[in-house]
Amino acid sequence: MTALAGPPSPLNDRLQPGVRLRVVQMADAEALAALCEANRDHLRPWEPERDDAYFTVEGQRDNLHALVEAYAVGEMWPGVILVDGDIAGRITLNNVLRGPLQSCFVGYWVARAHTGRGVATEALRQVLDVAFTDLGLHRVEAFTRVDNHASQRVLERNGFTAVGTARRHIHVDGRWHDERLFERLAPWDDGIALAPPFSNPSG
Numbered sequence: 001m002t003a004l005a006g007p008p009s010p011l012n013d014r015l016q017p018g019v020r021l022r023v024v025q026m027a028d029a030e031a032l033a034a035l036c037e038a039n040r041d042h043l044r045p046w047e048p049e050r051d052d053a054y055f056t057v058e059g060q061r062d063n064l065h066a067l068v069e070a071y072a073v074g075e076m077w078p079g080v081i082l083v084d085g086d087i088a089g090r091i092t093l094n095n096v097l098r099g100p101l102q103s104c105f106v107g108y109w110v111a112r113a114h115t116g117r118g119v120a121t122e123a124l125r126q127v128l129d130v131a132f133t134d135l136g137l138h139r140v141e142a143f144t145r146v147d148n149h150a151s152q153r154v155l156e157r158n159g160f161t162a163v164g165t166a167r168r169h170i171h172v173d174g175r176w177h178d179e180r181l182f183e184r185l186a187p188w189d190d191g192i193a194l195a196p197p198f199s200n201p202s203g
């Protein structure tokens with residue numbers, strides 16, 4: 001992964017050296033099924049409603065198959081968050097749009113046992129490097145439920161700013177919820193360039 005040019009990250013005070021990201025693999029199905037099942041209650045308020053099959057190895061294989069295909073055509077960067085080599089969560093750049101937008105959305109979760117230690121903050125920092133450097137994107141957006149203060153902290157610590165509130169934006173945990181939209185522009189944005197000077201985005 002290419003390092004972004006510019007001043008040192010303001011997050012250096014809490015770097016998590018054990019946190020690494022990589023693209024999902026079909027071989028992750030067993031570990032992800034176990035992690036999703038163990039974190040079902042932890043994720044239910046924030047994640048889309050899932051049927052029981054999602055929490056099985058076969059269900060995770062189906063999901064991973066779709067993610068790997070979307071990655072292959074450049075629509076998505078589906079990652080796992082590793083802590084000391086073990087899968088501790090997921091982070092995804094999705095809805096990659098090219099042409100005049102050059103944008104995507106980011107979504108993430110961290111297993112309950114790993115929360116509160118800066119894992120999501122560091123994972124988001126690393127995936128922004130993928131978005132702005134490797135993929136050459138210009139803008140990353142994120143929606144969070146208005147009451148998801150931990151997620152909003154993770155975004156703010158990574159330089160995201162709030163755009164506004166989308167009313168009844170997502171149906172999770174049995175009802176519609178308002179969500180806040182956050183945005184972060186690429187560090188290379190100068191108001192003019194379509195792509196970063198140091199890469200050659202595809203598409």
Ligand SMILES: CC(C)(COP(=O)(O)OP(=O)(O)OC[C@H]1O[C@@H](n2cnc3c(N)ncnc32)[C@H](O)[C@@H]1OP(=O)(O)O)[C@@H](O)C(=O)NCCC(=O)NCCS
Nearest residue numbers: 046108109110115116117118119120121144149150151153
């Ligand atoms: C949100 C989530 C990703 C955070 O993961 P994490 O690894 O614990 O995050 P970090 O430790 O990097 O940072 C959490 C921040 O939120 C803060 N925080 C935690 N709980 C909070 C709360 N209830 N209210 C306000 N802030 C809170 C922490 O203090 C920390 O901020 P700080 O760095 O200023 O101290 C994790 O809790 C999770 O997966 N939740 C369920 C799924 C989810 O919400 N995904 C995001 C959907 S948009």
